[in-house]
Amino acid sequence: MKLTKIFMASTALAFAAGAVAAEEMTIVSWGGAYSKSQMKAYHEPYSAKTGVNIINDDSSAEAVSKLRAMNEAGNVTWDVVDVVASDAIRLCDEGLAEEIDFNTQLAPAPDGTSAEDDFGALLVSDCFIPQIVYSTTFGYRTDLVGDTPPTEICDVFDLEAYPGKRSLEKRPIGNMEWALLCDGVAKDEIYEVLETSEGQDRALAKLDTIKDSVIWWSAGADTPQLLADGEVIMGSTFNGRLFSVIEEQNQPVAMLWDAQMFDLDGWIIPAGLSEERKARALDYIYFATDTQRLADQAKFISYGPARASSAPLVSTHAELGIEMAPHMPTDPANAQNTFLYNYEFWADYRDDIDAKFQAWLAK
Incomplete structure (x- = not known):
């Protein structure tokens, strides 16, 4: 606690020295319902407390390439960036993100438990502060799938039953794993197979079987809109996006939780900021x-x-009044068959497999 007080005092001094720079900051995230949740929970209370104006930038999908370019140009214009864990690992390894001392630069839990112990195994990089556990999973139109709705991930590849x-x-992550799973590879062997050229070709061959029936998305809002418009009968996206289209927009959409891919999302602070902006x-x-x-x-x-200390405080939706726990990817009813995303694998292989995947898309 003493170290925390010292850190907060030093931060306050840094702010006093850089008062002009502290008037505004750019925070990068994913947009849509997710950015809205951040605005309500974080940005608006922080601005009310400090007077700092927060500019939202929805460029997180391009965070790695843009931070590389900013660093090379010596002009980092972002202050805090929301990224997935594997991208945080890459940015940290490349020296493009600041290392964090979790126990002095993050708040302890209310009972005094250190931040490091409170976040536990979710601290997968020295530069990454986890924010949420989410999953990428599938939604489907309840009125377009016939009398037998899909229940398994491999139904996505079944064009006969679900035309x-x-x-x-529009990226390999998730698609490659699901393809191998539905091509008969055991769950615990997926990444061993995927690290080989032959395994990558096998995944792409499985994706070839549905390629002509796929609309490729880049923004998390795309699938919910495609589902709402009836342009697709099923599609992948982040579970929070599907929650929004189902519960907030009352669309005829349901969740397919089978083989949902667990992932982490959180903050990094870019390297190269002035001391005032870093503080x-x-x-x-x-x-x-x-x-x-x-x-x-x-x-x-x-x-x-x-x-861990936040979980017992999760209650009802601020506007709908419904209990939120049953809608979480971690709820036992939803997590009966999950797929654990391998952060280290994608940090190591992402650039190479990305290039191969994009070349396959272009064929």
Whole structure:
């Protein structure tokens, strides 16, 4: 606690020295329902407390390439960036993200438990502060799938039982794993197979069987809109996006939780900021990742908070009044057959498999 007080005092001094720079900050995220949940739980309370104006930038899907370019140009314009864990690992390894001292630069739990112990195994990189546990999974139109709705991930590949368009993300992550799973590879052997050229070709060959029936998406809002418009009968996206289209928009859409891919999302602070901007970013991070703030985000979107101490504080949706726990990917009823995303694998192989996947798409 003493170290935490020292850090907060030093942060306050840094802010006093850089008062002009502290008036505004750019926070990068994913847009849509997710950014809305961050605005309500983090940005608006922080701005009310500090007077800092937060500019939202929805460029997280391009965070790695853009931060590489900013660093090379010596002009980093972002202050805090929301990224998935594998991208955080890559950015940290490349020296493009600041390392964090979790126990002095993050708030302890209300009972005094250190941040490091509270986040536990979710601290997968020295530069990454986890925010939420989410999953990429499938939604389907209940009125377009016939009398027998899909129940298994491999139904996505069954064009005979479920004819019609699907939507898949325009990147290899998730698609390659699901393809191998539905081509008969055991779950615990997926990444061993996928690290070989032959395994990658096998995954792409399986995806070839539905390629002509796929609409490829880049933004998380795409699949919910395609489902709402009836342009696809099923599609992948983040579970919080599907929660929004089902519960908030009352569309005829249901969730397919089978083989949902668990992942982490959270914050990094870019390397190369001035001391004043870095101090402000750290102050925001300290505020936005405390126990109550992470629980507050779950009032607006169905993602599980990354802190153990936040979970008991998750209650009802702020506007709908429904209990949020049953809508979380971590709920026992939803997590009967999950797929654990391998952060280290994708940090190591992402660039190479990306290039191969994009070349396959172009054929």
